[in-house]
Amino acid sequence: MPHHFIFGHMIESGKAFKDVPMEINRLTLTSLFLRQHSDIIKDGIIVMDVWPMIDPILYVMDPEIVSQFSNQQVLAKTLPKSNQLKDMFRPMFQGKDLLTMDGPEWKRWRAIYNPGFSARNVATMAPEFIEEIDIFKRHLRKVAKSGKVVKMQQLAINLTIDVIGRAVLGNNFKCQAEGNPLEKAIADQVKWLIPNRTPDALVKLLNPFRLYDLWRLERIIRNVLAPAVRENLSNETSTTLHKTILSLAVKAYLAENSDSNPKFDLEAFLNRTIPHLKIFIFAGHDTTATSLCFAYYLLSQNPQCLAKLRSEHDAILGPDPSQAAAKIAANPQLLNSLVYTTAVIKETLRIFPPALTVRQGRPDVTLHNHKTGKTYPTDGFLVIGATFATHKLEEYFPRNEEFLPERFLAKEGEELYVGKNAFRPFELGPRACIGQELAMMELRMILGLTVREFDFEVDESVFMDGGKRLWGQRVYMVGGLAGHPKGGMPMRVKVRGR
Numbered sequence: 001m002p003h004h005f006i007f008g009h010m011i012e013s014g015k016a017f018k019d020v021p022m023e024i025n026r027l028t029l030t031s032l033f034l035r036q037h038s039d040i041i042k043d044g045i046i047v048m049d050v051w052p053m054i055d056p057i058l059y060v061m062d063p064e065i066v067s068q069f070s071n072q073q074v075l076a077k078t079l080p081k082s083n084q085l086k087d088m089f090r091p092m093f094q095g096k097d098l099l100t101m102d103g104p105e106w107k108r109w110r111a112i113y114n115p116g117f118s119a120r121n122v123a124t125m126a127p128e129f130i131e132e133i134d135i136f137k138r139h140l141r142k143v144a145k146s147g148k149v150v151k152m153q154q155l156a157i158n159l160t161i162d163v164i165g166r167a168v169l170g171n172n173f174k175c176q177a178e179g180n181p182l183e184k185a186i187a188d189q190v191k192w193l194i195p196n197r198t199p200d201a202l203v204k205l206l207n208p209f210r211l212y213d214l215w216r217l218e219r220i221i222r223n224v225l226a227p228a229v230r231e232n233l234s235n236e237t238s239t240t241l242h243k244t245i246l247s248l249a250v251k252a253y254l255a256e257n258s259d260s261n262p263k264f265d266l267e268a269f270l271n272r273t274i275p276h277l278k279i280f281i282f283a284g285h286d287t288t289a290t291s292l293c294f295a296y297y298l299l300s301q302n303p304q305c306l307a308k309l310r311s312e313h314d315a316i317l318g319p320d321p322s323q324a325a326a327k328i329a330a331n332p333q334l335l336n337s338l339v340y341t342t343a344v345i346k347e348t349l350r351i352f353p354p355a356l357t358v359r360q361g362r363p364d365v366t367l368h369n370h371k372t373g374k375t376y377p378t379d380g381f382l383v384i385g386a387t388f389a390t391h392k393l394e395e396y397f398p399r400n401e402e403f404l405p406e407r408f409l410a411k412e413g414e415e416l417y418v419g420k421n422a423f424r425p426f427e428l429g430p431r432a433c434i435g436q437e438l439a440m441m442e443l444r445m446i447l448g449l450t451v452r453e454f455d456f457e458v459d460e461s462v463f464m465d466g467g468k469r470l471w472g473q474r475v476y477m478v479g480g481l482a483g484h485p486k487g488g489m490p491m492r493v494k495v496r497g498r
């Protein structure tokens with residue numbers, strides 16, 4: 001890509017936005033280059049110099065090369081999370097969260113929390129999730145009755161935050177039923193984060209109100225989480241059957257302190273556990289809500305896939321949609337038989353992956369493109385798994401502008417078969433998403449319990465102007481960090497058969 005001796009790749013970056021709205025999510029940036037410079041497909045990596053806005057970047061698209069720093073089974077061979085990511089999230093989690101920790105500390109906490117996300121544990125959460133989805137459906141019915149356009153993202157967030165509350169604490173945050181300041185406080189904290197050194201970010205950094213507001217929002221969050229933890233710890237008759245994140249944190253705390261300090265120090269426990277609870281709530285609700293919105297959008301644009309999805313639900317969850325929840329509650333394993341539904345979710349995550357990994361280069365890690373023979377030292381670089389672009393590579397995803405859930409059902413040797421390591425919305429390797437099983441089950445369940453009862457129609461105000469499309473789609477992702485649907489995905493909802 002052309003490099004200017006003063007402006008680096010800034011001019012070229014600007015050009016990439018020529019045909020798309022400026023507000024488009026930066027996760028999609030590499031895919032914009034891909035359209036303009038077909039030669040970079042061969043390289044599999046884009047070297048990007050937009051200093052001083054941000055440190056130099058290696059955007060890695062080729063799945064084989066991403067695997068070199070991400071999928072290594074030996075943790076020491078994977079690149080650590082980037083310093084920039086750690087600095088950015090410090091005001092929210094003080095470095096005490098699973099997402100930005102590294103090394104032995106990360107390994108210890110991951111081992112403590114892993115049992116909370118096993119397939120078995122997640123399956124036992126089904127009846128509690130169904131209660132939340134039932135409230136979501138009540139909201140959908142109300143919206144349908146009003147005939148108004150609604151921001152689906154907000155309805156979906158209220159649902160996913162209540163679901164994550166169940167998984168993390170065993171509590172219901174009642175976001176859907178009554179509203180809860182937690183979600184807004186977390187979202188407002190995110191707005192104060194400094195992701196780079198652009199003029200906008202510097203203005204934010206110098207804002208005298210910033211630190212006070214971050215502190216104020218932290219108090220709101222603590223005022224929701226601390227009483228919930230206290231209530232949970234004193235509630236010996238808890239009806240939650242599954243291991244919650246809280247119960248696993250208590251177990252680890254007691255194991256550490258049983259000899260030296262037999263008394264349970266609630267304040268010390270809260271100080272160390274709240275950032276952990278917060279990262280699960282933060283990472284677990286927004287990504288899932290975004291994926292649900294895009295699934296509804298893509299299904300609304302692809303009626304033949306929607307019809308196939310509904311017939312799968314008729315066959316597996318029974319012909320009467322009103323009985324489906326009871327069937328799932330009695331046998332959550334039924335969800336594993338929803339293979340087409342799973343393929344729909346995967347294809348949604350292929351087209352609109354809401355997150356990616358940002359790692360810190362190291363002097364001892366060099367990336368190799370075995371096809372071209374080129375090598376890329378990583379020291380001094382941010383190394384980014386450019387998932388959005390990886391998911392658009394024709395070599396791995398033929399007919400990539402089409403919504404084709406069938407590719408995830410194709411066998412090796414068939415045209416649509418997805419190549420090894422290419423599908424990575426949750427990332428792969430030891431630092432892959434801990435919550436992926438939960439997210440997939442939740443999405444399968446929500447689709448299984450809604451798509452036969454409702455039709456979703458996208459309000460065209462979120463479409464790109466002039467019939468333009470990006471990778472076949474007229475709706476696009478916005479947002480500085482994780483991707484969100486444009487305009488909160490305004491939609492009209494109709495009850496089917498009316």
Ligand code: HEM
Nearest residue numbers: 098099283284287288355356357425426427433434435439
């Ligand atoms: C569709 C939904 C989801 C997507 C697409 C997604 C995606 C990802 C990705 C790409 C990563 C790697 C990030 C990085 O390397 O910096 C990640 C990590 C993580 N995710 Fe998710 N996620 C989803 C749902 C969830 C849920 C439901 C939870 C929690 C309950 C969760 C909790 C986490 C945590 C704690 C990490 C850090 C794991 C570690 O480093 O050990 N995510 N997720």
